[in-house]
Amino acid sequence: MAKKKTETTNNLEVEQIITEMPVEASATEMPKTVTLDVSTDFDVERQRKKQRAAKITQNVFVYIFLTICAVLAFLPFYWMVISSLKTEPEYRQSNPTFFPHTFQWKNYPAVLAQSDNNGSNFWQILLNTLVVGFFSTTIGVFVTVLTAYALARMNFKGKNALFALMLATMMIPGEMYTLTNYLTVSAMDWQDTFTVMIVPFLVSVYYIYLLRNNFMQIPNSLYQAAKVDGLSDFGYLVKVMIPLTAPTLVSITLLKFIGTWNSYIWPRLINTSSWQMITNWVTRGFSDKDIMYPNKFGDSIYSSESLTTLKMAAVCMVSLPLFILFIFCRKYIMRGVSKSGTKG
Amino acid sequence: MAKTKKTSVEPSEEKVTLEEAAIVAEEMPVTAADEVAEQPAAAEETAASFGDKVKAFGGKIKEFFVGVGVKTKDFFGNLFKKDKKTKEEKLGEMAVVAAASDGQIETVVATSLLESKLSAKEKFGRFCRSQSGWLFVLPAVILMAVFTFWPILSAFINAFKQNYSTLTGKYDGWGFENFIRVLKGDTGTGGATFIQCLVNTMVFTFISVPLSTLLALLISVALNSIKPLQKAYQTIYFLPYLTNSLAMGAVFATFFAVIGTTKNTENVGIVNQVLQGLGLLPNETFINWLGTSSPKWVISANLTIPWAKYIVVIIYEVWSGLPFKILILFSALQSVNKQYYDAAKIDGASKNTVLWKITTPMISPMISYLLVTGIMGGMKQYSAIVGLFGEQMGIDYDMGTMVGYIYRYIEDGHMGYAFAGSLILFAIIMIITAINRRISSKKVSY
Structure with a gap:
């Protein structure tokens, strides 16, 4: 009985291989000990489905992993842009918002004017x-x-x-x-x-x-x-x-x-x-004398300290040309960079 | 001898071609010339007999050399001037060349013929023309001489001058004092020492580079196994490559920064909030990642390990190091022969086995390349730290890197220390290169 069991598992493995092997290989290189009379107790279709399911779950995991990494890779850029558009109080509030409530476009002119x-x-x-x-x-x-x-x-x-x-x-x-x-x-x-x-x-x-x-x-x-x-x-x-x-x-x-x-x-x-x-x-x-912020008593004061939102606006402006270059010349840049790798 | 001369001096057109032939002959292996030199007594006789041979061959030999002249590209004679021959003539010559199957012996003759024919002046002119390549490299050579070669020399000289003043050029003798002072931290700069910066740089590099290489390997393997969206993911992953490290350092700082209570709002930063949300940090507590009271281990008076800040730097370094590494590893993976994977499949190897026993060894040259360049780059890092911690590199350079500290010496006017520091950096890079050579010759399968 035990012997038979091992044989079936063996057959199962062989079957797995056969599904993925070229035809001529299966015909010539098959070990002699293994017989192919498995048609009675072995469902090829079911096995194939199982494999497909395994492949799909694996793919799902791969995609999840890649997506998480991509999100993390992209997050700093997203954060940079939305921070540059927030008002300073919104930026400082204890629960950070992932989308600005109010778009403060004047952060940009404020930076440009300095x-x-x-x-x-x-x-x-x-x-x-x-x-x-x-x-x-x-x-x-x-x-x-x-x-x-x-x-x-x-x-x-x-x-x-x-x-x-x-x-x-x-x-x-x-x-x-x-x-x-x-x-x-x-x-x-x-x-x-x-x-x-x-x-x-x-x-x-x-x-x-x-x-x-x-x-x-x-x-x-x-x-x-x-x-x-x-x-x-x-x-x-x-x-x-x-x-x-x-x-x-x-x-x-x-x-x-x-x-x-x-x-x-x-x-x-x-x-x-x-x-x-x-x-x-x-x-x-970057500080701004024109943008007023409420202090804790509700009075509007202007701040002489450097403001992160303005800094992020500046950072955005410096990064923008690089992005434009990236969009239009991605192929050349990637080729240049990868060449450096293969030639090193 | 006279006979041979006569055969070679013919129409004016041949002059150019003979010159070409002469230049070709110059390029010939030395052995041919040596053969003649070794038998001076027989030289005349052989030359004479060869002269008959040459005559017998007639124009064919000359044509042969024209052909050789075209074949072995010599740029010298006609660098900026157009060839006056017509296309048909040239093709004809080349056809003759193809027909001619004679070997070295004619070349030897031609060499001796031409050498005797040319005057010293002509020889000099020909030499000058053959060296015209120097004209092309001259701008680069001059620039490099002033801005690369001389500075390297000067660094080695000035590092050993004691109390060197760049203003007056005076110094008190030679010695290792600069190095000793730099390593002891006895340079009067205050704040963190050079050793602190050396340790910082080492820790950043030796943690972040392997980490990002490993992550890049996993991502590229995953990327290699999918078909749809592959290009899109690849583009996203490459995005951080084209960034300004200072700008992105500043963005990362905002992730970690605890903004304090100046406006009566408490923003402990995204990272702290995420950690609290995940339950990794108890509520109401947070880590002061970047601030003055950032947690640290004090090792000695001269050395502290501000681990929280280290984590920030390492996360930034991993993020910024990934794009290049993914690009390289991904293209390396795509060039791995698919047969290995098929063989592994037939043998029933698991995914894990395939990754560590086939994929990784196959692309090990690239991995080793990435590790080496990553470590060398890491040793020279500077601007990202400024982006994260400001121009003082933390609190009085406690997060400084070696390069940052060298620039600090310059800004303070301590040129001797700066030179000594840069030599120490150079020595460290050399040691790493040597170690890498030794390891990669054993472990990396090419």
Whole structure:
């Protein structure tokens, strides 16, 4: 009896396998000890249903897990937006609301109207960031393309040594050269110009490395074809290589611009009065003399302390361009980022 | 010799092609040149006999070299100028090349021919043209020399100067005093010490990086097992990658912040309320996650562990580290050969076994990559802490990181300490890299 039982379970397992196995495999590789005379006491349909049910429950769990994680990943963004639209008393009430009762849109104009100690307001700082971002991105990409091309396609003495040296610097924490760069730009009296924000960060070894690898993947036959058609080498770079590596170039451009947008340490260290950057602007406190809040006696007072709702409005404004970039260029950004992973 | 010269000097058009051939010859393996050098006595004779050979081959050899010149892409001679030959001519040349099946021996001849033919001036010009790649890398090299190579050198020099003043450039001899003072906390900065920041950084990194990698692994495996909505989930998970760490740090701070009673309202923060709601915290009590009276363990005078604040940082780090890790692991999972899973299915392996015995080892190179880059990034973290705790990094840098403390030295004008601190950071990163090398060579299956 016991023996028979084990045999049936064995058959059951085999049946499970058979349902998922290619036909020829089941025909040839079946162990000889197992017989397939299970049709009498074994219901294939029922078993299949059981499996399907198990699969569905498993899927349900997977989806629940993924949804919880997605909600948690998204929550900070949602909280940021709704907090920026709440009134300060609503934000401070002991039971937080997950949807604003009253939308206080004037939080945004209130933040925009504020100017810092140097008299520069949001628009000035935004302009600073865009100008710095534009120049550092365009010049940076240009330098990156030239260098990557030379390293990928040209032969000159010391090329490999140079490339090895460049890669070696990737191991060294950026802070180590930030210190000397600080001294250098101070010595050059650059502190209050926008060069100071651009020049030290034009070369990014990592992007050179990325683009070089991309260039090297372009087959030689293309170069030969271009030569036959009478194209010069520079023409080949501009007309063939750059279009072919356009996705990588777009990724690099985007990531470089995002880098400028998010730069915080260097602007803070340099502390120029006229070239403040957007991320530094967020760290300051925002108070508002025009928005009145009731105190505990019901009197309206204005608050000189920094208000979280205003800060969240500022945070929203700084994050918005990144979101827009994400929506329109998600493919490029994800590709650029994932490439960095597979190439590392 | 004379004969051979004569054969090679022919129409003007050939000049270009010979130059190309010469450059190709330069690139040839050294052995060919050595062969000639080893038999100087026989050189003349062989050259003469080869000369006949060359003559016999006629234009074919030249065509061969033209072909080689095209084949092995040399950029030097015609970098910015267009090739004047017509398409048909070029194709003809290439056809001849295809026909020619001669080996090294002609190349040797051509090398010796050309070497003897060119004047020193021409040689120099050709050398310059062959080095035109330097023109392309020049901007990057100059910039890196000033802003990368020199600073690294200078950091190693200045860290050992005692009492170095950046204003006057004066210093009192060389030594390890900067390092000793930084590690002892005897730098006159007040507040938390460098060691405190070092411990902070280590704790943040070594808890948050493995945690977020594990979570990312689970999420990517789950993501890989579903079909509908996969793209949508992937997008949502990637969203936090494109954020400003300062801004999002400030948002996280609002989750934990206890807003106090200035307006006669008590808002203990969402996290405390959720914990109370789940019964993990007794009612009416809350944890002061971010404030001055945040709970902490005091280890010694120089070292405290503000664990509540640590939790905040770690949660933020896990959240912000996930997108990149999910992206990498998910794409790694998709490239795993499906046959392994089929084999496992046939063997009746459970889901758990498949995950830990097949999936994880298969993508272990990526996991190890993520751990290493995560730890290296974690060692350099700074702006998120500022977003969470403000520019003072907690109370007088009690939540500081190494990088934050280095910048503090700069802002206080202690450049020598800053250099020493950055070298300590560098050393730690190097040690981690070395350890990783050793481990991954044993454990990671590529």
